Amino acid sequence: MSWRATILTLFPEMFPGPLGQSLAGRALREGRWALDSLDIRGFATDRHRSVDDTPFGGGAGMVLRPDVVDAALAAALAPGEAAPEGAPEAAAIPRPALYLTPRGRLLDQALVRELAAGPGVILLCGRFEGVDQRVIEARGLREVSIGDYVLSGGEPAAMVLLDACVRLLPGVMGGAGSAEEESFSGGGREALLEYPHYTRPAEWQGRPVPPVLLSGHHAEVARWRQAAAERITAERRPDLWARHLRAAGRAAPPPR
Ligand code: 6GU
Structure with a gap:
């Protein structure tokens, strides 16, 4: 079973994007890793499909709702979701769930190596002002940043993280050394x-x-x-x- 990335995003059409090209794209076509993106909006429950709400305490911007994000994470983590091609479910190691945010721990090559050595990742891409803190805590999300600057959303950061991981997967980088x-x-x-x-x-x-x-x-x-x-x-x-x-x-x- 190959290394697998599941992206939770409001913009699933951004993927694979650049990850469909070059080294990562070839590895994707060769089945050395798998990528799926889940539309967070697909887990909205009301008839307006709302995914965000105003922050308690006031202030600018909107906050992603904990119930909607939790349902998306539950779908990504569900047994069977980690083994799409008939692999035995009991053997599936749960993948770590990461929340991409400028508040997170800085991504470095040590974390990239650790993630690439595991079964894959579930990546939650933030938008708006952020995600309700309680779902971060309840799901034990690891918060990761790619640098000290602010992006308009976590999607480009997810692409950076995945590019760094995928090139370390077995068989992906040919050139010796x-x-x-x-x-x-x-x-x-x-x-x-x-x-x-x-x-x-x-x-x-x-x-x-x-x-x-x-x-x-x-x-x-x-x-x-x-x-x-x-x-x-x-x-x-x-x-x-x-x-x-x-x-x-x-x-x-x-x-x-
Ligand atoms: Cl992971 N997300 C956003 N929105 N901005 C960032 C970042 C992540 N890492 C650095 N800047």
Whole structure:
């Protein structure tokens, strides 16, 4: 049974969107993962199909109703929903349910790895001012943000999270080593940003490629890349650089 994502959204037609293209799209067509989007409005109960209401205490915007969101989550979590193609239901591991919100814990590669290693995800995309707090608590939703800026809804964040997970699934990324060596991976270059890349021509607009890369000396190339990765990390991301130094046992953590 493949890794499965269920999106709960008011805009189900946004999916698969970009996830139907390129690496994720090919993996989707190959059955390495599955995607379904559920329209939250389909779980409205009144004749106006209302999904939101005004906030208690006043203020601008609307809040997604707990009863409607709960019914959508129940449908996504229902036994059998996790195993659509005749797999035994008893073996189905429940998928974690995440609520995408700028209030959430920041998505990082450690969480991406954890989610990709599991059975899949259920992703609730927020709109309006948010979701009634009680359904977040009652369903134990993990709140996740993709960065310190505000999107108009959780859908693009869901796409970001899924893209990051899908490329880690077995058989999705072909190129040997490319998933292990890159930025944030956890391999030998733990938490370093990537070194710069070059291809032909060896000189372009008067700019030569660093000569060591043309030398054929693999050990020297590896040393140059390591040094370049360290320099660019120290320059751009002092936070990652400090973490790297601690992991490598090269310096004490800065006092705070
Ligand atoms: Cl997950 N949702 C929204 N609406 N904005 C965000 C976000 C999520 N992550 C960063 N900004």
